[in-house]
Amino acid sequence: MRKLKNNELGRISVDEFKATEKTPLLVVLDNIRSLNNIGSVFRTSDAFLIEKIYLCGITATPPNKEIHKTALGATESVTWEYVEDTLDLIEKLKSENVKVLAIEQAENSTKLDTFFPEKNQKYAIVMGNEVKGVQQKVVSASDLVIEIPQLGTKHSLNISVTTGVVLWDLFVKIRK
Numbered sequence: 001m002r003k004l005k006n007n008e009l010g011r012i013s014v015d016e017f018k019a020t021e022k023t024p025l026l027v028v029l030d031n032i033r034s035l036n037n038i039g040s041v042f043r044t045s046d047a048f049l050i051e052k053i054y055l056c057g058i059t060a061t062p063p064n065k066e067i068h069k070t071a072l073g074a075t076e077s078v079t080w081e082y083v084e085d086t087l088d089l090i091e092k093l094k095s096e097n098v099k100v101l102a103i104e105q106a107e108n109s110t111k112l113d114t115f116f117p118e119k120n121q122k123y124a125i126v127m128g129n130e131v132k133g134v135q136q137k138v139v140s141a142s143d144l145v146i147e148i149p150q151l152g153t154k155h156s157l158n159i160s161v162t163t164g165v166v167l168w169d170l171f172v173k174i175r176k
Contacts, residue, residue: 017077022051023171026098026124030086030134031057032159037130039070040160046074048171051122053078056086086126090141093124102126102142103166104134105156109147112166117174125166127159 012020027045032038038060045053055061061082062068062075083089090100099118103125117123126142128134133156139145148157148165157165 014073014077017046017049018079020049023049023174024120024122025050025167025170025174026052026054026093026122027163027167028054028086028089028093028100028124028126029056029059030126030138031129031132032059032127033130034159035060035064035066036070037158037160039067039072039074041127041163042067042071042074042078042080044160044164044167045078048167050078050167053080054089054124055080055082056089057084086135086138087141090124090126090138094141094143098122098124099144100124100126100142102128102134102139102145103147103162104128104139104145105147106139106145109145112146112148112169115144115146117170123170125163125170127163130159 025048027041027050029038029041038055041053060067062071062080067075094100099121101123125146126134126138146166148162150157
């Protein structure tokens with residue numbers, strides 16, 4: 001096997017990305033402090049044709065050289081918006097018939113492998129702060145809490161890794 005060169009990957013341009021039908025998923029970043037994590041979420045969102053990213057609370061916004069370092073230009077392709085209060089955004093999205101999924105470890109959570117998205121339903125996934133997770137008031141306001149089953153000794157995964165796992169899983173299930 002031979003590794004493919006970038007010009008052999010058949011990637012679309014930013015303009016083509018903007019015109020392409022998106023996966024009916026929104027990403028909500030709830031008080032993310034790491035600029036590298038934010039950039040990584042942009043890059044992953046580009047890969048899976050995510051409709052929009054909401055940057056909330058203390059989450060930094062582009063343009064920012066530290067975000068750009070990991071986003072590698074995805075801040076130009078993926079639509080994003082800054083919203084100060086995550087709970088206000090969640091309530092607005094729910095009023096627009098978007099189902100809100102907090103990605104968190106919580107009582108009565110649904111394991112990611114057992115969750116199957118409804119057809120023709122738009123979802124917003126809420127990713128929480130690296131230390132405190134998704135705010136409790138946001139968890140309480142969400143339609144469902146989704147948890148990635150973990151079997152090792154650590155209590156959690158990095159937010160960028162978690163976002164990648166969740167987006168890939170939902171992307172595959174939605175595309176079936």
